[in-house]
Each structure stands twice: as structure tokens, then as C-alpha cells.
Amino acid sequence: MASQIVVMGVSGSGKSAVGAALAQRLRVPFEDADDLHPAANIAKMSAGHPLDDDDRRPWLEKVGQWLADHPDGGVMSCSALKRKYRDQLRRHCPGLEILHLSGTQEIIAARQASRPGHFMPASLLASQFATLEPLDADERGVVVDVDQSIDAIVEEYVSKTERETR
Numbered sequence: 001m002a003s004q005i006v007v008m009g010v011s012g013s014g015k016s017a018v019g020a021a022l023a024q025r026l027r028v029p030f031e032d033a034d035d036l037h038p039a040a041n042i043a044k045m046s047a048g049h050p051l052d053d054d055d056r057r058p059w060l061e062k063v064g065q066w067l068a069d070h071p072d073g074g075v076m077s078c079s080a081l082k083r084k085y086r087d088q089l090r091r092h093c094p095g096l097e098i099l100h101l102s103g104t105q106e107i108i109a110a111r112q113a114s115r116p117g118h119f120m121p122a123s124l125l126a127s128q129f130a131t132l133e134p135l136d137a138d139e140r141g142v143v144v145d146v147d148q149s150i151d152a153i154v155e156e157y158v159s160k161t162e163r164e165t166r
Contacts, residue, residue, distance in 0.1 A: 003073055003096075003097045003161075004075075004076075004095065005022065005026075005096075006067070006080055006086070006099070007019040007077045007078070007101060008080040008098055008099070008100050009100060009101035009103075009146070010079065010081065010128035011124065011125060012111045013101040013103055013111070014146050015078070015079070015101060016032050016034070018077070018150055018153050019075045020077075021154050023074070023075035026075065028070070028074050029070055029073075030074070031074070031075075031076050031077075033076055036059060041055050041056075050124055060078075060088045061092075063076060063078050063089060064088060065092060067092055068092040082131060083139075086139065096140065097161065098135055098139060099144060099157050100142070100143045101144060101153070102145055103146035105125065108125060109125055142157050
């Protein structure tokens with residue numbers, strides 16, 4: 001049985017590309033949490049202001065509901081930078097698995113520079129790293145370094161999770 005998976009990380013870590021590739025590999029639906037943001041959140045981020053918890057709460061409810069609506073498996077790309085955000089998602093989907101895309105601020109900044117037109121300005125990257133809370137030992141998940149190809153990231157995640165389920 002496929003799992004519900006959140007591909008998490010800071011903006012520019014490759015969540016959308018990796019999430020789409022992982023969903024294709026697992027033959028399950030994919031959704032990008034960015035597409036679930038209300039217009040007010042996008043406007044706030046576009047203006048260079050980070051979202052606060054009140055901005056995120058209803059958005060994370062939509063993300064969690066999408067995951068719950070896919071009990072046979074689905075992949076969601078979502079920053080999920082804080083433990084409490086991931087806990088909010090787990091209230092909808094207790095068996096949630098996390099793929100944390102991890103990289104240095106320099107590598108992520110270089111990636112961000114190569115994607116013009118995204119609503120999240122590069123100026124907010126430092127705030128994302130300041131907010132980031134790595135996975136705790138009791139969270140089901142795998143950390144993968146982003147400094148490799150999308151296919152290599154997907155392969156590393158799949159092999160690590162297959163080893164854990166044996």
C-alpha cells in the first residue's frame with residue numbers, strides 16, 4: 001500500500017520537482033501545497049513578508065485534508081518547516097511520511113536564482129532557514145541532501161524507506 005508523503009524543505013530546495021517525480025515513481029497523485037495558498041498569503045509573500053502561524057493554519061488544513069482524501073497514497077510538496085505544522089498535518093494523516101530535502105543556504109540560494117517568477121522572493125530564504133526545525137527522532141521520515149539529481153533523490157528516498165519497512 002502506498003503512503004501519504006510530504007516532501008518538505010525551504011523554498012528552492014526542489015520540493016515540487018522531487019514531489020512530482022516521486023509521485024510518478026510511486027504511481028500516486030501529486031499536489032503542490034503552493035497551489036493551495038489563498039491569494040492573501042501569496043500577496044504577503046510576494047511583498048517580501050513571511051507568513052505567520054495564523055496565515056499558515058487554514059492553508060495547512062487544506063494540505064492535511066488533501067492528504068486525508070488520498071488514503072491509497074499521495075505526495076504533497078509543502079514547506080512544513082516547523083514540527084507543529086507537521087503535527088497539524090498528522091492530525092489528518094497519522095501515518096504521514098516525510099521526505100526532508102536538506103541543503104546549505106548557498107546551494108538553495110543558487111537554485112532560487114535559477115527560477116524567476118516564483119512568488120517567494122529569495123530575500124525570504126534566511127527567514128525560512130531560521131524557521132526550519134529538522135525532523136525529530138519520533139517523526140517518520142528521511143532526510144536527503146538536495147545536492148544531487150532529482151532521480152538520485154527519489155532513488156535514495158525509495159531505497160531508505162524500503163529498507164525501513166523490511
